[in-house]
Amino acid sequence: MLSVIADWQQSGKSKKAYCLEKGINEATFYYWFSRSKENDTCSGRFVAMEKSVKKSEVEVIYPNGVRIKVDTDLGLLSRLIRLY
Secondary structure, three states: OHHHHHHHHHHOOOHHHHHHHHOOOHHHHHHHHHHHHHHHHOOOOOOOOOOOOOOOEEEEEOOOOOEEEEEOOHHHHHHHHHHO
16 A cells, blocks of 8 residues: 555646556545555654643542542543443
8 A cells, every 4th residue: 555655646646647557446546545645644653742831630420329539640540431
């Protein structure tokens, strides 16, 4: 898939002309093209994220009706979920 996209880019042809020449379904080619763009954005580079200072709570409700509100401490939340 990626080699076909690379070959098309080097050909200098339009997507439609390339597909006709190579006998590739245009819809398939566009799917591959969109997937190749996803691979470009997931190339292992770091992405800057803003640190949120907003505190939030999560409420765990067990089937027996017990409700527990906790801060978003993932370790504690994981242990509480496994209790059931």
